[in-house]
Amino acid sequence: MNWVKENRNQLAINNYVRKADAKTNYWLDLSEGRINHYKELTSDNFNIIIYGDEDIETDFYIIPFEELKHLLLENTFAKSEGRRRWIGNIINHHISLSNTGVKLNIAHRYSVPISLVIEPLILSTEGTNDYAIENAKREIQIRIKQSAFRKKVLENFDHKCCLTGVTENELLVASHIIPWATKIDTRVSPHNGLCLSTLYDSLFDKGYFTLNEKYEVIITSKLDELSLQTQNWLNEIFGKVISNPVKYEISQIALEYHRNTIFDKF
Structure with a gap:
């Protein structure tokens, strides 16, 4: 799901969020009334956030109002009876508003989210070289x-550890079966994820236990070499079957990879 669509309610508290039509060159409109609302609310310190395809996580622009305000004038209103608004589109990362004759390059505002904690926050790249900006974009993406992977995995197990039933959100991890760095096409697949408590995520990640074809826990053959406490943790889950996923079946291919490549290899 598009990141902006998913977080729209929170973003819209201090930012003007608009949906552009991805099928018609990202056609969009901006309301004078809504612009004035955010100007009064934030003293011009807000973003105009435009998102397109709802199924593409990173298809959005976050543009500081200050970068567009010189175009949002009364004499550039669209000729719409009874409506005070601006209309335009985005083509090849250039936004164009009717009656302005200006095409503004907003490529550097594409796919770069703002913090949902500090509000409002204006993204700034001033004084930063292009390499650092691109690297930051990659990290953010x-x-x-x-974040999307975590959301899907936790929902798939009803926000509970699939082995212990722990429900505290801060103690839950969306654990990759095939590690993130190993294979690109499984990185965000919920079929490649288990909802585990932080303790059992660490033990699973290091290969102290795995799951068989019936989703039952198999523990390491090196049990006697481990501390008594670690033995107890593993014995508590030995033979357990994970809770049933709500929507996405867990990949047998991923589990086979974990058994053959990670399990018992510490």
């Missing part, structure tokens, strides 16, 4: 994908 990774975080978006990881």
